[in-house]
Amino acid sequence: MSQAYGIAVAAPHTTTTNSPTRIMTLVMLALAPATLYGFWLYGWPAFFLWAITIGAAMLGEAFCLRLLNRRAVPVLMDGSAILTGWLLAVSLPPWAPWWIGVFGGMFATTLGKQAFGGLGQNLYNPAMVARVALLISFPVQMTAWVAPLPMFSAGAPGLVDGLLIILKGVPHAYDAVTSATTLGFAKTELSRGVNLLESLQHAPALSFIGSRPGSLGETAAWLILAGGVAMMFMRIITWHIPLAMLAGIAIPAAILHAVDPSRYLEMGAHVLSGGAMLGAFFIATDYVTSPNSPRGQLIFGFGCGVFTYIIRTWAGYPEGVAFAVLLMNSMTPIIDTYFKPRIYGRDRKGNPLQTTN
């Protein structure tokens, strides 16, 4: 009973059931509660913008794959384009016009990702590349925030009205809804010479349940945090980058606020505002664009946090997570080169350990 068993394949002869699709799906599940809560807060327009952005991201990816004469469906199934579109969508003003979503989604997957060679090859986080491109190109639409107007509440736009808001622009009936984010308001007032102690008395409340103006991923800071912790338990991300990034924001914020509360926002406002939470747990932790050693990740995360704080406090933009993440993305190859894990039997420099016996 002699039988041939085909070609020889290299060990190991068993493998994990994990896959990129599973990882992307779990990340999306972790992001879902915050997103759903955002839909409820900002109504149907937010949902449509989210769907349009994801669709555009997938379309951009499919277009590039067709140019490469590759079949698009199997690649789209890995979920990475959907996740990119999703992350971009939750960083946009919830009532932004449809073309913001289309432009951003297409930009993210074509120029942000496929131009580098597709999944795993891009140097910069595609969603943040797109967000920055949008912010620089369309500053008015990208800073037009709305106050929460919960779905099904009195005065909230219905399904059809919601679609019209996204497609045709915000009608005058909703003018009262437009508002500023905490960070934006503080920056504007400071630039007018009003100090924070005065201006914050009229500021949009920094509600801890997220009922305030902002992007989908901004207002639901606690749900983002919960999603991030869930990802840690599922071993999709480690604590290094999120903790370091939040520390990078919180430490300078705490010190400077203690020094001069009239000039510097308090720590809580910084950590719970803007893209801090979303950035720390979902953006900066992107595998492709972050370092792969624990020490490198601590440095990377802390850098993201500090740059965010610097941009928010002293630069022209009220929010700086996207810029900070892109800056640190460009540092990733350098960090990876200089902060490798220690090899068994070698010291940190890679020299063999001294024999102790």
Next chain:
Amino acid sequence: MGFLDRFLKAPSWGVHPEDHKRPAADVPLRMFPSPERVFMPLSQHVGGAARPIVLVGQKVLKGQLIAEAQGNISAPIHAPVSGTISAVGEVTAPHPSGLPFKAITIESDGQDRWIETDPLADPFSAAPEEVARRSALAGVVGLGGATFPSAVKFALGKRLKVGTLIVNGGECEPYLSSDDRIMRDFPEQVVDGARIVMHAIGASEALVGIEDNKPEAIAAMRQAAAPYPEVKIRPVPARYPMGSDKQLIQTLTGKEVPSDARAAEVGVLVHNVSTCAAVHKAIRLGHPLVERIVTLNGGAIATPGNVYAPLGTMISDLLAFVGLKEAPSRLILGGPMMGTPLLHDRIPIVKGASGILAFDAAEAFVPEAGPCIRCGNCTKACPMGLLPLEMAARIRVGDLEGAEAYALQDCISCGCCAYVCPSHIPLVQYFSHAKGELTNAERTKLRTDATKRLAEAKAARIERENREKAEAAARRKAEREAAKAAATPAATPVAEQTQGASA
């Protein structure tokens, strides 16, 4: 080491594959009925192949020497059955290439008559060198899979004054349970063997590391080791590759083997539990290594379990013994993480064969490889602290030196990285390929250097010879002229006078 350091540096290497050890591990050991014919390869160990000393047609007894060790690192081969030598020919090697190698074929007479043995009644009063010598003569090699001649390791341990013997009962490979079985069924042999090895290397203690997924083995070994306080049973967490020397040493002693040193240089020596049992038999009974426990496991096998079989038994005979539910989709020698894929089953089992796995279609399924998403799971899993993703990225574009700069040569090919890779990239394949290419390049370089040296030596020799010839010619010419000059004065004094006048 502060709290933060412990938090940051706690060992996090390795993987937890589904172990698939049971029910095979719990099935009582079965004895394989004497095979009709055995094929004893001459290379069953690291080092030089053994040299046959028998002739076709010669009658041999079980345990009789049929091929002797050749060179410093080698091991002899003994007849696993009694019978007649029918051929000294070739058989397919247990290697993915499926290339043939030399083997001695013995037709069994079915009687299993042992050769007269020469046991050592009290090994502890014998010289350590005597124990090593007898182990070498019995053909004992490392049975964990490395098949390094044990006596060579004994001598090394003795020379480097090793204090601790580590007995490796980790058996971290999924599916395999031959070491588990030997510890459950023959714990006294293992403990006695370990004590003999301690004596041979001069160690003062033995730490027996057993993964905590083998509670029966731990209990049996504890009982067997109870009278000997120097033999300590140490359960270790079940985590692949715990049975790797370096990882087991680190877990049990906290010592790390420097990358350019051997374990003995940090005062420890590792021997497998089955090797210890083989040493026990070689010394106490005078039995050379001719049989072993082989795990037969996998979805295609009807009655998975462990079989005690003579070496040289064909894998096809073993598979027939345990029965096949279906034609195996893949046949593996060893475990699923590091085992060798076999091209067919007409291959004999060898000293290092701890198991034969016959996988069904579902187990043999290989998902298609995708792009690296830099998730870093491979770096977290790597027990050596390497960066598999960086090495693979460089090897893919042919930058082998780049991969080498990431300490490719420290890779132990355990397969953790490829196992955890969500994109199913065959990382070990990349590394084996690169290591092979680098070895070839090194060899080519050595050969080129040698050729260059020889060419230069030849050029120098020719030059020297030419010079010597020229010198010799000049000398001869001078001599000739001198002789001429000496002869001339008598014949032509006139000339001398003229010369003298002119001078």
